[in-house]
Amino acid sequence: MGVLEADGSGLRARELAGRLGLESVPEKVEGVRSKVKRLVERIWLAEERPGVFTPRRAAG
Numbered sequence: 001m002g003v004l005e006a007d008g009s010g011l012r013a014r015e016l017a018g019r020l021g022l023e024s025v026p027e028k029v030e031g032v033r034s035k036v037k038r039l040v041e042r043i044w045l046a047e048e049r050p051g052v053f054t055p056r057r058a059a060g
Contacts, residue, residue, distance in 0.1 A: 011053055011054075013053070016032050016036065
């Protein structure tokens, strides 16, 4: 099971930082947020609701 595969509802950057073993301090959370936003831009992840990131669903 991957880091983002919680229950299908997606994860916020703070939750994702914790799952990655990082402290939930603003510097770490913002670093994770900027990285996942970049992955959304590159179509690797989806942001179906503002601030909630999910794995990209396969087309078809």
